[in-house]
Amino acid sequence: MKNKRILREQNSIEKMITIYCRDVHRTRKGLCAECEHLLAYAKQKLDHCVFQGNKPVCAKCTIHCYQDTMRKKVIEVMRYAGPRMLYKYPVLAILHIIDSLKSKSKRLNKNIF
Numbered sequence: 001m002k003n004k005r006i007l008r009e010q011n012s013i014e015k016m017i018t019i020y021c022r023d024v025h026r027t028r029k030g031l032c033a034e035c036e037h038l039l040a041y042a043k044q045k046l047d048h049c050v051f052q053g054n055k056p057v058c059a060k061c062t063i064h065c066y067q068d069t070m071r072k073k074v075i076e077v078m079r080y081a082g083p084r085m086l087y088k089y090p091v092l093a094i095l096h097i098i099d100s101l102k103s104k105s106k107r108l109n110k111n112i113f
């Protein structure tokens with residue numbers, strides 16, 4: 001069975017990529033091939049995340065498991081869709097902020113998404 005945090009993060013990233021693809025790539029339905037690939041990649045990374053339930057939010061994670069090109073893409077998606085998540089999916093966004101505050105990190109909460 002999957003961890004609840006992991007499931008929630010997979011759900012959040014899917015929504016963020018969907019927002020990004022629709023607005024930036026002008027995809028009307030579903031995702032374009034590039035975003036489909038990015039989502040599959042992100043989900044698979046979460047499935048294999050070594051921290052599972054104790055996972056820090058990705059922005060604060062000490063293990064940067066994404067390969068460079070994917071990392072750049074996902075950061076772009078989060079930058080774009082992160083703030084928009086607050087309006088569209090406030091509950092998910094707030095849970096993410098709480099997760100982010102709970103994870104132990106010396107960094108300030110500048111990189112919530």
Ligand SMILES: [Zn+2]
Pocket residue numbers: 020021022025027031032033034035036
């Ligand atoms: Zn796209």
